[in-house]
Amino acid sequence: MSLQISKDETAIYDRQIRVWGFEAQARMKNSSILVLGTSGLSIELMKNMVLAGVGQIIVVDERSVELGELGSNFYINFSDQGKMRAEVCVEKLKLLNPKVSMLAKTSFTPELLEGQHLVCHADATLDEMVKILVKVINFQLENESNLSFQRHQIYFRKYIWHVGISFFDLVAHKCKVAETIDETCYVSLSQSFKTTFAKGTKKQLLRKLSPTFILNKVILDFCNAEKCRPSQSPEDLAMLKNMLEKVVLDFFPVNEKLQKEVLASFNSAIPFYNIIPLAQGELAPCTAIIGGIMAQEALKIVSAKDKPINNIFVYNGLDGEGLVHQLAPEE
Numbered sequence: 592m593s594l595q596i597s598k599d600e601t602a603i604y605d606r607q608i609r610v611w612g613f614e615a616q617a618r619m620k621n622s623s624i625l626v627l628g629t630s631g632l633s634i635e636l637m638k639n640m641v642l643a644g645v646g647q648i649i650v651v652d653e654r655s656v657e658l659g660e661l662g663s664n665f666y667i668n669f670s671d672q673g674k675m676r677a678e679v680c681v682e683k684l685k686l687l688n689p690k691v692s693m694l695a696k697t698s699f700t701p702e703l704l705e706g707q708h709l710v711c712h713a714d715a716t717l718d719e720m721v722k723i724l725v726k727v728i729n730f731q732l733e734n735e736s737n738l739s740f741q742r743h744q745i746y747f748r749k750y751i752w753h754v755g756i757s758f759f760d761l762v763a764h765k766c767k768v769a770e771t772i773d774e775t776c777y778v779s780l781s782q783s784f785k786t787t788f789a790k791g792t793k794k795q796l797l798r799k800l801s802p803t804f805i806l807n808k809v810i811l812d813f814c815n816a817e818k819c820r821p822s823q824s825p826e827d828l829a830m831l832k833n834m835l836e837k838v839v840l841d842f843f844p845v846n847e848k849l850q851k852e853v854l855a856s857f858n859s860a861i862p863f864y865n866i867i868p869l870a871q872g873e874l875a876p877c878t879a880i881i882g883g884i885m886a887q888e889a890l891k892i893v894s895a896k897d898k899p900i901n902n903i904f905v906y907n908g909l910d911g912e913g914l915v916h917q918l919a920p921e922e
Contacts, residue, residue, distance in 0.1 A: 596620050600690060604644050615894035616644065622893035623647040623706055627699060627723070628713035629654075629676045631663030631873040632755070635882020636711065636889065641684050643890055647692040648684075649707075651699045652677040663873035708893050711885075718815055754866075755881045756807035757904040758783070759888070766895045777902050783918040784808075789844050793852045796843055801914050802860035803907040809834045809861075821867050831863050866909075877908040884913065 596617050601608065608616045622645050626633055629652045637648055656671045656679060666683040667676070677695040685693045696703065704710065704727060712723055761777040788799045812834050813821050821827045839854045884904065891899045903916040 600644065603690065607643065611894065611896050615896035618894045618896075619643060619645050619890060621646050622708045623649070624709045624711065624889070624893065625649045625651065625703055625707045626711045626713065627651050629664065629680045630713045631660070631665075631875060631878040632882050632885075633711065633713035634664050634666055634680060635878050636713070636885050637680075637684055638687065639883060639886030640889055641687045641691045641693075643886070644688065645691060645890075645893060647694070649694045649696060649703060650677045650681050650684075651696045651703065652680075653698050659872070663875055663878060665875070709889060711889065754803070754807055754810065754908065755877070755906045756804070756811060757881075757885060757888075757900075759900055759902045759904075761892065761899060761901075764892065764899065766891065766898055768898050773898055775898065775901055778919040782920055783902060786918040786920050787842060787844050791845075793849060793856070796845070796849070796853055797856055800842060800916065801905065801912075802857060803912055803914055804903070804905045804916050805835070805838060805857050806861050806866070806907070807905050808838050812838065823864075823867055828863055828867065831867070832858075835861065835863075874908060877906070880908070880913075881906050 596604075596613075600620065601613075604616050624640065624645055624647070626637055626648060629650060637650070640648060652675070654676050656667050656674050656676050658669065658672055660667055661669070664680070666680045671679045675695070675697050677697060681693045681695040685691075710723070710727065712719070758780055759777060760780055761775070763774060763776050765772060765774045767773070788796055791799075809831060810821065813827075813831060816834075817827075817830075821831055835857060836854055839857055840850060843850060843853050845853070884906075888899045888904075891897050900915050901917055903918055904913065905916065906913045
């Protein structure tokens, strides 16, 4: 890859080049990123990447604009109702930085993976994440002999109102940290959620996973099973309680007495009856925070400058808590 940028681009990005260097900026300029979905969170992500000066972003969304999204996606207005979301958002994003190539697609095809350095999936269920991963893996296997093909680095995000979870599957990622080269192997999505903690006292076990992570995992499981957000109905609250128990038992296969103590602690720390009324959409201030962090990590990935998160980030807007968890089954 040619690490070249023009004189006018050097002038435009002068301040950030002074922060992360010419080589990192050139890698950004030569990168191509595929974004699936145009939620409020993915708009924040793309806005920050466009302003930073990546080379190309391809936006895929087969849905049309609905008025219910006006509160979270600031590139959508009343006059856009019925138009394709990807096309509306791309036209607005182009205005931020004409140097960045923006393409809108209304359907996903595996061919779109060609030449991409990063694939981001916004607001995906677990099943949707796995389907995209399978398509990426199949595309990689079919194109192993293609020397121009870039091995894809992928992360997914699920966000509801004030809580969010991001998963990074970067396969084997090499980057420059200070003056040294760091290479990290990332665990796959399916393997990460098979991680277990079978040893330790109650206090030690509760330090392994935060209530924010457990809450996000339960909501992710609910959305995957029901294909919708949880409501305040007694049936949904009962299902969330059952899912919480299953999540805790799966991650902590310890003796029955200790499991009950750990479950009681998480039950106390996660009051669903207070949280679920807020889980009906996206909250713009939270999307701004999470989108900023996700864009930061995306730029680390495509610039190969500094080490990205390994491998899960969770956020809770009620208390402003953002935490990194590294989940990997013991070999």
